[in-house]
Amino acid sequence: MAMAMWLQGAQGTWEETFLDGAIRWVGPMVLAGLSVWVVVRAVWRRRRYLAERALTAAEREAVHAAVRAAERCTVGEVVPVVFERSDAHPVARWRAAAAGVALGSACLVSWLPWYAPIWLLACQLGFGVAAGLLAHVLRDLARTFVSEARATEVAEEQAYQEFFRLRLHETQGRTGVLLFVSLFERRVVVLADRGIDDRVEGAQPWQAAKDAVLVGIARDRLTDGLVAAIEEVGRVLAQHAPWTEGDRNELPDRLIVQSDNPLAK
Numbered sequence: 001m002a003m004a005m006w007l008q009g010a011q012g013t014w015e016e017t018f019l020d021g022a023i024r025w026v027g028p029m030v031l032a033g034l035s036v037w038v039v040v041r042a043v044w045r046r047r048r049y050l051a052e053r054a055l056t057a058a059e060r061e062a063v064h065a066a067v068r069a070a071e072r073c074t075v076g077e078v079v080p081v082v083f084e085r086s087d088a089h090p091v092a093r094w095r096a097a098a099a100g101v102a103l104g105s106a107c108l109v110s111w112l113p114w115y116a117p118i119w120l121l122a123c124q125l126g127f128g129v130a131a132g133l134l135a136h137v138l139r140d141l142a143r144t145f146v147s148e149a150r151a152t153e154v155a156e157e158q159a160y161q162e163f164f165r166l167r168l169h170e171t172q173g174r175t176g177v178l179l180f181v182s183l184f185e186r187r188v189v190v191l192a193d194r195g196i197d198d199r200v201e202g203a204q205p206w207q208a209a210k211d212a213v214l215v216g217i218a219r220d221r222l223t224d225g226l227v228a229a230i231e232e233v234g235r236v237l238a239q240h241a242p243w244t245e246g247d248r249n250e251l252p253d254r255l256i257v258q259s260d261n262p263l264a265k
Contacts, residue, residue: 028107035103042140048220049139049183051084051257059223063255066227070234075247076175076196078233079166080226081256085139085184086158093132095145100131139184146185155180155187162256163191171195171250175241177233181213181226188213190233199240208232226255 047053055063063080070078104127105112113119135142143151159180163169168176174195181188190206200206209229216225 028109031103032107035107038141038144039134039138042134042138045140046138048217049084049143051082051183051259054183054222055082055255055257060255060257062223063226063230064253066230066234067253067255070230070237071249071253073234073243074175074237074241075173075243076177076237076241077168077171077249077251078177078179078230078237079168079251079254079256080179080181080230081159081162081166081258082181082222082226083158083162083183083258084260086182086187087154087185089142089146089150089154089184092142092145093135096135096142097128097132099145100134101125101128103127103131143184143186151182151185151187155182155185156189158182159189159191166251166256168251169193173241175237176251177237179209179213179226179229179233181217181222183217186214186217188229190229196237196241200236205232205236 067078067080101124105124108123112123135145159178159182162180163176163178166178168178168191170176171193174193176193177196178189178191180191188210190209192200192206209232212228212232213222213225216222216228219225
């Protein structure tokens with residue numbers, strides 16, 4: 001009887017130790033693996049968020065050519081604009097830092113100096129600083145901590161500002177169209193002045209232009225998306241505001257690229 005009780009106790013101790021080991025090693029390893037994957041993916045996708053790298057000189061010229069071709073058949077004006085981001089989103093770095101503290105503590109739970117509060121706080125502060133710096137450098141990582149509602153809000157606000165800054169509302173027939181792309185927010189906004197928008201039934205034609213850009217971005221072919229969207233806008237303008245004798249080009253045929261780099265052109 002005593003032997004049976006001893007064997008039961010020994011078996012129970014073995015099972016508890018095994019579970020402790022599994023929780024101690026497997027959980028943190030999975031979390032660490034997911035964290036590494038997110039960072040590696042962000043490094044791989046960094047080109048998507050840099051306007052100067054997303055469009056080469058030849059690709060910009062292709063967009064310019066698409067604008068010129070579209071405007072040959074209409075009195076309207078098309079202006080494509082590409083922004084790296086519509087807002088700095090500082091809150092994303094703070095959220096990333098908080099996530100870094102939580103994730104780092106979870107991954108290293110068995111090795112942290114829980115018995116020494118000062119050293120524990122120092123380690124967690126290091127986790128937070130590292131995560132915040134990564135979010136600052138890797139925009140794909142920072143984008144994870146920006147809500148879709150906030151991304152839509154700032155992109156639309158920036159698009160309206162660009163519409164008026166570029167004087168698209170001052171064309172003679174009020175037929176200016178802005179094709180606005182914000183890379184960080186992953187948003188495309190099409191703004192048409194009332195002279196053309198009032199003639200178009202529904203939002204489907206503008207949505208088709210948006211979808212063309214989004215498909216291009218998803219395939220890492222932003223230029224193809226912009227050209228397809230400009231062609232779509234050009235067809236709408238040619239249908240509702242066709243070219244007439246004596247029409248003049250009221251706005252420059254150009255692609256505007258806004259980089260965060262102050263030295264970028």
